[in-house]
Amino acid sequence: MGRSSIDSRKETQKTDLLRKRVLDIIYQSKASHIGSSFSVIEILSAVYRGIDIKKIKDKRDDRDRVILSKGHSAAALYVILNHLGLLSDEELMTYYKNGSILSGHASHFVPYVEHSTGALGHGLSVAVGIGIGLKSKGLDSRVYVIVGDGELHEGSNWEALLLAGHLKLDNLCVLVDMNGLGGTKDINSYCSFNSLKDKLESFCFKTFEVDGHDEEQICQTIQRLKESETPGAIICHTIKGKGVSFMENNNVWHYRPPNDEEYKKASIELSKRRQT
Amino acid sequence: MRNVFFTQLIEQMCKDKTIFLVVADMGLGLVDPIQKEFPERFINVGIAEQNMIGISAGLCNVGFRPVCYTISNFLIQRCYEQIRNDICLHNYPVVLVGTSTGYDNGGLGPTHQVIDDIGCIKVFPYMNIYSPSTMASVRIVFEDIFKHKNPSYVRIGKGCLDLPSEQIGLNHMVTENRGSRLLVITHGTMLENCLKAAGTDGAFSVYCMNKIKPFEKDEMSRVFLQYPKILVVEDHVASSGLYNILSQFLVESKLYTTELYSLAPPDGFERTVGDKNYFADKYGLTPEKIRNYTTELLKQSE
Numbered sequence: 173m174g175r176s177s178i179d180s181r182k183e184t185q186k187t188d189l190l191r192k193r194v195l196d197i198i199y200q201s202k203a204s205h206i207g208s209s210f211s212v213i214e215i216l217s218a219v220y221r222g223i224d225i226k227k228i229k230d231k232r233d234d235r236d237r238v239i240l241s242k243g244h245s246a247a248a249l250y251v252i253l254n255h256l257g258l259l260s261d262e263e264l265m266t267y268y269k270n271g272s273i274l275s276g277h278a279s280h281f282v283p284y285v286e287h288s289t290g291a292l293g294h295g296l297s298v299a300v301g302i303g304i305g306l307k308s309k310g311l312d313s314r315v316y317v318i319v320g321d322g323e324l325h326e327g328s329n330w331e332a333l334l335l336a337g338h339l340k341l342d343n344l345c346v347l348v349d350m351n352g353l354g355g356t357k358d359i360n361s362y363c364s365f366n367s368l369k370d371k372l373e374s375f376c377f378k379t380f381e382v383d384g385h386d387e388e389q390i391c392q393t394i395q396r397l398k399e400s401e402t403p404g405a406i407i408c409h410t411i412k413g414k415g416v417s418f419m420e421n422n423n424v425w426h427y428r429p430p431n432d433e434e435y436k437k438a439s440i441e442l443s444k445r446r447q448t
Numbered sequence: 449m450r451n452v453f454f455t456q457l458i459e460q461m462c463k464d465k466t467i468f469l470v471v472a473d474m475g476l477g478l479v480d481p482i483q484k485e486f487p488e489r490f491i492n493v494g495i496a497e498q499n500m501i502g503i504s505a506g507l508c509n510v511g512f513r514p515v516c517y518t519i520s521n522f523l524i525q526r527c528y529e530q531i532r533n534d535i536c537l538h539n540y541p542v543v544l545v546g547t548s549t550g551y552d553n554g555g556l557g558p559t560h561q562v563i564d565d566i567g568c569i570k571v572f573p574y575m576n577i578y579s580p581s582t583m584a585s586v587r588i589v590f591e592d593i594f595k596h597k598n599p600s601y602v603r604i605g606k607g608c609l610d611l612p613s614e615q616i617g618l619n620h621m622v623t624e625n626r627g628s629r630l631l632v633i634t635h636g637t638m639l640e641n642c643l644k645a646a647g648t649d650g651a652f653s654v655y656c657m658n659k660i661k662p663f664e665k666d667e668m669s670r671v672f673l674q675y676p677k678i679l680v681v682e683d684h685v686a687s688s689g690l691y692n693i694l695s696q697f698l699v700e701s702k703l704y705t706t707e708l709y710s711l712a713p714p715d716g717f718e719r720t721v722g723d724k725n726y727f728a729d730k731y732g733l734t735p736e737k738i739r740n741y742t743t744e745l746l747k748q749s750e
Contacts, residue, residue: 280538286509291533297499298534301506308488309510331499
């Protein structure tokens with residue numbers, strides 16, 4: 173079923189609004205990682221769209237779990253939790269400020285964040301453990317883990333992927349935020365995956381490649397993977413810094429916060445699209 | 449002691465449906481009965497210790513209490529960051545069981561000589577550290593672990609010392625000579641050599657710490673106040689082992705009149721290999737060498 177241009181525009185308006193909140197909290201607290209937070213917005217939004225938020229609110233055993241392994245995108249996670257009503261506006265605005273529990277990397281001290289991350293290459297193993305545990309308990313809930321492409325250089329991920337494939341852990345869905353940039357530059361220039369899809373498929377993952385800024389496409393792929401008898405992976409092709417022209421594909425925005433002028437320019441860009 | 453641990457584990461797994469055994473391709477012959485009995489609560493992750501710890505954290509997230517089993521050098525050092533961030537930061541009640549400690553695998557070279565594990569792991573918040581010394585103490589350690597909901601590390605050396613029931617406790621005086629001015633404090637399989645060194649004449653008292661962290665500070669103060677000289681004997685470097693822990697305790701408790709001594713391997717890597725007895729002899733940890741050292745200490749007191 174095709175989507176109307178109205179649906180598509182609504183989606184962009186929503187994600188621009190989410191990006192504006194990310195921009196606000198990072199600007200206010202002079203935090204880092206805005207580029208990584210912008211690239212993952214649609215992925216996080218799609219994942220949470222497909223799960224029962226009430227079960228998360230009620231902390232039920234049979235809730236789906238979301239692990240943000242690329243923990244440096246915490247600002248995006250907190251904004252999404254806020255959008256879902258799981259984090260108050262007041263709390264959100266404390267992000268990265270002295271005395272706040274909203275740290276620059278995802279923290280389980282924040283209600284409804286399943287696991288603290290920040291050191292890369294940890295989330296996949298934890299997600300595999302959750303997947304094994306859910307099956308052992310006879311629960312048919314699912315576990316979603318969002319990893320960065322640069323993060324996949326950590327060897328621990330491949331231990332987790334190997335075992336998940338062996339176990340045919342079909343309740344596991346790995347979403348790769350493939351923005352192509354590591355901490356310094358294009359990851360293909362220093363340690364290429366060649367074909368990540370081939371690699372994941374050889375680890376027995378049912379793997380799809382999607383436009384990582386098309387929330388609807390990610391949602392549909394998540395649904396398709398529910399039918400898979402093996403673990404699933406979605407390689408989401410994204411743009412680091414997506415949504416603000418001067419931040420896109422510029423790794424300066426891995427590290428530094430926008431100054432006053434940049435904040436104004438970025439705000440205008442993000443609100444312009446909402447008004448059209 | 450390993451066999452006793454697995455017997456205890458099977459008993460506990462029958463009682464407690466949350467226990468989940470996670471192994472990293474270790475435990476030949478020992479884990480098979482568990483895999484057979486509890487297939488839904490057992491997993492062998494392969495030689496992938498980082499994954500073992502991460503998986504255990506995930507199992508905790510869904511309400512399990514994982515017991516991770518492999519040899520200590522891989523268990524602690526290979527996955528140090530996973531233990532810190534995925535287990536301790538979340539205060540998950542994972543039980544890390546490490547074997548082949550001290551110089552149990554001395555012949556395999558420095559990669560397998562486990563003489564700095566306590567030092568590595570003691571810095572982590574919430575972590576309980578156990579070093580069982582006798583067959584029966586494994587059971588006591590096991591009971592203590594399941595009384596709390598914090599992470600634990602159990603250091604199981606190769607040994608099969610058995611003692612009469614009145615000499616068994618968690619942290620306790622094993623032999624007491626109230627007339628002696630010297631107390632030897634030890635942990636793990638070194639207890640056997642210390643008791644042999646004390647001999648039938650009980651030249652000094654021997655106190656055993658099956659639980660190294662945390663310990664009852666009031667009880668330890670009472671023990672310290674009874675003896676002007678205390679010697680810590682261990683198969684772990686003094687700089688970060690029990691000697692280091694008790695030195696800090698001594699200073700913090702202002703027990704300045706107590707003289708604290710150490711018999712332990714020095715910091716550094718071994719170029720040569722040898723069995724457990726070779727290294728015990730090299731570093732003064734045989735019953736004879738402990739006896740000689742204590743005799744000197746007692747002479748100085750006269």
